[in-house]
Amino acid sequence: MIRRSVAVAAAKLTGGLSRRLGFGGGTALPGLVAERIDPEIVSDMAAQLGRGSVLVTGTNGKTTTARLLRGILRSSGLSPVANSAGSNMMRGIAAALAESATWTGDIRQRDRRIGVFEVDEATLPQAVSALRPRAIVFTNLFRDQLDRYGEVEYVGGIWRETIDGLDAKVTVILNADDPSLAALGRRAGLRTLFFGLEDESLAIEKLEHAADARWCSICGRELSYSAIYYGHLGHWRCEGCDTSRPGVEVGITSIETFPEALSLTVSLPNDQTAQFKLPLSGLYNAYNALAAAAAASALGATNHDIERGLRHASATFGRQERLTIEGRDVEVILAKNPAGLNEVLRTITNNGRSENIVFFLNDDIADGRDISWIWDVDFELLSGSLKNVTVSGIRAWDMALRLKYAGFDTFDRVELDTERALRKALTETPEGEPLIVVPTYTAMLDVREMLARWAGKKAFWQED
């Protein structure tokens, strides 16, 4: 008990100090300090959460899904504890718990407290054993940061083992449109809830280059699709062994797309329906909203809670965020992996917002050291619309070369300095037109800070 309060106090001090000294969000450091002092801190404090915890993991959409889910839970009267700034390893979770506790390590308002934590794919086993969650949401599994995990198959393996060890009371919420996640739901006695897109009118015509996991997990045959939504997500079946996409309990039955919003109809268990306009664009955000709705419904939220929560959703920092600077509408969209970036490019092209773009490609550890993935992105989608392109980041020249292959003359478009690149892109964007900023993770932190400064916005760690 004394160790816990010392750990929590130390975490609070470190967090406050690093914020005051301007070291950035200070979102991971306090957790690290707390864990050092008390290794049991996470399980000890999680046990105090009156409504338990939900974990959100997957390659793409963790942050947005967790944020949307928190919005829903808040509108149903709960008070979520969350690692909201994207610090998704154990120390980020420890920091979030410390933040919500008193100086002696007691969680406040226990009976309304629920943990909603986004969890790094490889951290899931530790998070599950420390937090004993009520539910786990799996968004999707794409190739991402192969240099860190080795292979997509590695993450799939970790998840399988985690699920095999789960208590039968835990609800596992899975994306039915992702064949590798559907396979996770086959363990006997597992309590599952499947979600997926039902509206086939939004399907794209063929599998993208970035698509992976197209093989049957049972017999190894190539899967066939009647609809593909993005990457390898879609309505799939195996003609070899007759396995197919499981039926879904929570599904999107219709979508209307607008440049800055999606109008969704979601079918819920017990013949309920939720209908709402989500202030986010892109099919990937339809999936995020769907995953959040599925999780909320598993936790007992009503369709009214879901509608209200999602209608008020705001974009997660850096994932899809708009600022107005000098008469230009500047939108920052994080680039992580081929499937995600393809969907981003498709969305901005469809919305007529792809004329002015600046790319920042970094290869620090948090970005992924291996930048080969840019060769699996269909930058060709931009030909015909992109007029002003600027290229920056540590691996700017690799990006310039990839864009040259997509038909853009990039030799004079490289500006290595982040601030100058951003300034140049902004100046070259005609007033009244949008500028799309596409950074990788570490570049996003810099870019976001500069833009916030120029637009006079507060920094991200001060936001919700």
Next chain:
Amino acid sequence: MAKKLRVAHLYPKLMNIYGDRGNILCLKRRCEERGLDFELDELSVGEKLKSDHYDLIFIGGAQDVDQRRVAGDLREVKGDALREAVENGVVVLAVCGGYQLMGRYYRTAEGAELPGVGLLDMWTIHPGEADKRFIGNIVVEWNGGTLVGFENHGGRTYLGDGARPLGKVVYGFGNNGEDAGEGAARAGVFGTYLHGSLLPKNPKFADHVIQAALSRRYEGIELDEIDDRVEEAAHAAAVQLAMGRSII
């Protein structure tokens, strides 16, 4: 009639995990910029390979699971034709997992032995998941210049007397992290761990491969100079980043 490069891309869906598509885009682009025609056939598991039709056969990298499927297909369906093609002077470029399968065998982390096609006198042993994976930027001395790329492999490759390394590791791990060798080569067969993608930012090596492949049917062919300013800049930047970071 324009001269043509005929390429067979083996297992494009199974063996493409590390942006290998860039290598194919590069071959196509460098041919077309010179007015050469480009023909591409994608051959997957079960499909036969014609041993005398192609100028270049490309095979990329994969996850271990997929590599097993490919090893089986090489043994049962395409292996003989591939060996025959090389006898006929066809050029082979094999990257990462594909490279490992060009050797005598690949012993997996679990100790299973996948037989290779034996085009290169080499073998690969995965020491087990507990050992360090060779992951990172790599710079290789090759043909008086450099090759740059990214490597990511658990297996350690050792060469026999019948093969020589493609190049010498300047920064990175290469075949086995011990003898400074990277890749393997013999007449017309090139194997390497470099992806990232390999060819676009190594334009000299790309042309070396294209020229070797075209020489089979067009003796003495010379490739025209093309605008490689972005390619050379990307190459130079990659060398500098790898080396600069190695000092720290």
